[in-house]
Amino acid sequence: MTEIWFIRHGETDWNRQRRLQGWQDIPLNEFGRNQAGLLAARMREEARHTPIHAIYSSDLQRAHATAAPVSEQLGLRVRVEPGIRERGFGVLEGLDHDRIDVLAPEAAAAWKSRDPLRPLDGGETLGQFQSRVISTVDDIAGRHDDERILMFTHGGVLDIIWRHASGVPLNAPRDAALLNVSINRVGVLGRKWQVLDWGDVGHVADEVGDDVVP
Secondary structure, rough: OOEEEEEEEEEHHHHOOOOOOOOOOOOOOOHHHHHHHHHHHHHHHHHOOOOOOEEEEHHHHHHHHHHHHHHHHOOOOEEEEEOOOOOOOHHHHOOEEEHHHHHHHHHHHHHHHOOEEEOOOOOOOOHHHHHHHHHHHHHHHHOOOOOOOEEEEOHHHHHHHHHHHOOOOOOOOOOOOOOOOEEEEEEEOOOOEEEEEEOOOOOOOOOOOOOOOO
16 A cells, blocks of 8 residues: 655645635745744654655645755655646636635636536636546556655645545535645555545644635
């Protein structure tokens, strides 16, 4: 079995402002950089007892900047993987989550529908996004049989991961949080995934930031 620790990036200003980020390359804010430092200290302690063999990150800077201090602590290079970047939200990117129904009603309706085939103007369908994430993770897991790896990614990706590992449909309610700098452990054996642990933020206590907006 490959054990993957999926970690959401630290906080950005757009997280705090509840703006959809998608493929926009938004940097961590000061709070997010502090979160990344606390995570790195946690990973240093974890690695003393639990070997970590590789680090992967989305190609967006908010994920890579969260991975960088962990990379320094563990002495492992960050392998950049565009396949685990956030969903492309097209015309919704940059919009306030609370105002998208007014600013882009058709695209907002498509996004909220959770229909895997419904087009999203300028972005990816939910089905395209799901296929990209699952195939990328399966491919990487196949390179690390019986190893433990870290993947630094995004809220939307974590949603896909949790659903696939839990057998929950795309259009069903989700009862798992998608917290900044959370550690979310999943085991992959062949094409079968299982959630081992989810939403671990013990390293940051009350400093997890926003858990809603990707």
